[in-house]
Amino acid sequence: MLDHFNHLSHLIQEASTNGVLNESDILTGFSGKKLIGSLQRFANYLVNDQQCYLEVGVFQGLSLLSVALSIPDGFAYGIDNFAYFDKDRKNFSIVKERTAKLKLSNVGIINMDYEDALENLNDHLNGKKVGVYFIDGPHDYRSQLMCLSLIKPFLSPDAVILVDDCNYNQVRQANRDFLLTNPEFKLLYQTYTQAHPMNQDQHGKQEAAEGWWNGVNVIVKDPENILVPLFPPCMRDKTIFENEQLIQTSKYPLAFERNISLVTKIEEIKRKIKKKKIITDRLVGKYDRMNTYSEHLTRGEFNQSVMIKSRAAALA
Numbered sequence: 552m553l554d555h556f557n558h559l560s561h562l563i564q565e566a567s568t569n570g571v572l573n574e575s576d577i578l579t580g581f582s583g584k585k586l587i588g589s590l591q592r593f594a595n596y597l598v599n600d601q602q603c604y605l606e607v608g609v610f611q612g613l614s615l616l617s618v619a620l621s622i623p624d625g626f627a628y629g630i631d632n633f634a635y636f637d638k639d640r641k642n643f644s645i646v647k648e649r650t651a652k653l654k655l656s657n658v659g660i661i662n663m664d665y666e667d668a669l670e671n672l673n674d675h676l677n678g679k680k681v682g683v684y685f686i687d688g689p690h691d692y693r694s695q696l697m698c699l700s701l702i703k704p705f706l707s708p709d710a711v712i713l714v715d716d717c718n719y720n721q722v723r724q725a726n727r728d729f730l731l732t733n734p735e736f737k738l739l740y741q742t743y744t745q746a747h748p749m750n751q752d753q754h755g756k757q758e759a760a761e762g763w764w765n766g767v768n769v770i771v772k773d774p775e776n777i778l779v780p781l782f783p784p785c786m787r788d789k790t791i792f793e794n795e796q797l798i799q800t801s802k803y804p805l806a807f808e809r810n811i812s813l814v815t816k817i818e819e820i821k822r823k824i825k826k827k828k829i830i831t832d833r834l835v836g837k838y839d840r841m842n843t844y845s846e847h848l849t850r851g852e853f854n855q856s857v858m859i860k861s862r863a864a865a866l867a
Contacts, residue, residue: 552773552775552777553777553857555709556739556771556773556777556778556854556856556857557857558596559593559596559711559739559769559771560739560740560853560857562589562592562593562596563589563739563740563769563853565588565592566585566586566588566589566591566592567585567588567762567851569588570584570585570587570588570761571584571587571588571591571617572588572591572592572595572621573591573617573620573621574617575616575617575620575653577649577652577653578611578612578613578616578617578649579611579613580610580611580612580613580614581610581613581748581764582613582614582687582715582764583759583760583761583762583763583764584760584761584762585761585762585763586614586713586715586762586763586764586767587613587614587617587618589713589767589769590604590614590617590618590683590685590713591617591618591620591621591622592621593682593683593711593713594618594621594622594625594627594682594683595621595622597682597683597707597709597710597711598622598625598626598627598682598683599624599625599682600624600625601679601680601707602625602679602680602681602682602707602710603625603626603627603628603676603679603680603681603682604618604619604622604625604626604627604628604681604682604683604684604685605627605628605629605630605676605681605683605684605685605702605705606618606627606628606629606630606684606685606686606687607629607630607631607665607669607685607686607687607688607698608629608630608631608665608685608686608687608688608689608715609629609630609631609633609642609646609660610631610642610687611642611645611646611649612629612645612646612649612650614685614687615627615629615646615658616646616649616650616653616655616658618683619650619653619655619657619658620653620655622657623657624657625657626657626658626659626679627657627658627659628658628659628660628661628675628676629646629658629659629660629661630661630663630665630668630669630688631643631660631661631662631665631688632662632663632664632665633662634664635689643660643662646660647660659675661675665688665689665694665697665698666697666701669697669698669701669702669705670701672701672702672705673705676705680705680706680707680710681702681705681706681707681710682707682709682710682711683710683711683713684702684706684710684711684712684713685712685713685715686698686699686712686713686714686715687715687716690716690719690721690722691721692721692722692724692725692792693725695714695721695722695725695726696725696728696729699712699714699725699726699729699733699770700729703733706772708772708774709772710771710772711739711769711770711771712736712769712770712771713767713768713769713770714726714767714768714769714770715764715765715766715767716764716765716766717741717743717765717766717767717768717783718743718744718746718747718765718766718843718845718848719765719766719843719845720785720786720791720843720844720845721791721792722766723766723768723783723784723785724783724785724786724792726738726768726770726783727782727783727785729770730770730780730782731782734776734780735772735773735774735776736770736771736772736773737770737771737773737778737779737780737781737854738768738769738770738780738781738782738783738854739769739770739771739778739853739854739857740767740768740769740851740852740853740854741766741767741768741769741781741783741849741851741852742763742766742767742849742850742851742852743766743843743845743848743849743850744758744759744762744763744765744766744845744850745845745846746837746838746841746842746843746845746846747765747838747841747842747843748760748764748765749841750837750838750841750842765843766843766845766848768783777856778854778856778857779854779855779856781852781854781855784848784849786844
């Protein structure tokens with residue numbers, strides 16, 4: 552297994568240096584070239600007639616179709632019910648049109664809620680196991696944890712999981728909780744940026760598009776316990792998660808979502824009134840939305856076991 556982990560690390564380094572393998576001008580979406588390049592290389596390595604590629608969160612097909620382009624003899628599945636970021640209800644049609652234009656016959660869309668799809672995944676994979684699994688669906692804590700938990704029975708022994716948008720604290724917390732409660736899985740690589748690309752200047756946006764977009768965790772199966780435990784950094788204060796109880800038990804639990812813009816305006820007024828006193832609050836977002844609180848996180852870290860043992864093997 553050490554050779555396997557070393558090879559995955561090499562593929563990450565290769566993607567970080569060279570980016571995307573196969574590219575098409577008709578593919579658009581929100582992702583980084585290092586991320587896409589890693590998925591393509593993972594799929595080239597692990598997808599075969601017994602193992603497939605699977606992602607949660609298709610949007611307009613950038614990652615799914617990019618991977619499918621790189622594995623002409625393999626199969627790529629995407630799970631999405633196209634319920635979000637699709638005001639005009641066009642994204643499913645866009646994915647199908649782009650699949651046809653690229654003449655891809657190795658793409659399958661599972662047009663369902665991720666939970667329903669993952670609970671009944673055998674109905675869709677034609678007996679295949681999942682060799683490469685990409686999570687880019689809902690980013691709330693529970694959805695992230697469920698995307699990791701429900702896939703376990705369907706993973707191949709050498710499967711690799713890539714989780715997008717790990718700048719978000721709630722995504723990192725779900726990954727951390729999964730790793731703590733499933734020690735047969737380990738974190739192989741993690742990288743973050745200072746903020747969500749939408750909150751960065753033009754240089755930051757370009758760097759995200761060329762790089763890892765909004766933070767990435769790479770998780771591997773490690774039943775032989777070769778790798779040392781490594782966990783995504785998370786806030787120790789769990790007040791945000793504990794406050795879910797207040798929302799869940801309120802008379803109008805959906806009111807917060809519907810009035811988030813009003814809450815933001817109220818907070819802006821409070822900031823103007825309180826002025827410098829705002830710094831006494833325990834947690835205040837820098838931006839009106841998409842706050843990640845990732846300013847001080849690492850820009851790239853491999854599991855130390857892989858790096859140390861790789862060097863030792865090279866010197867032997």
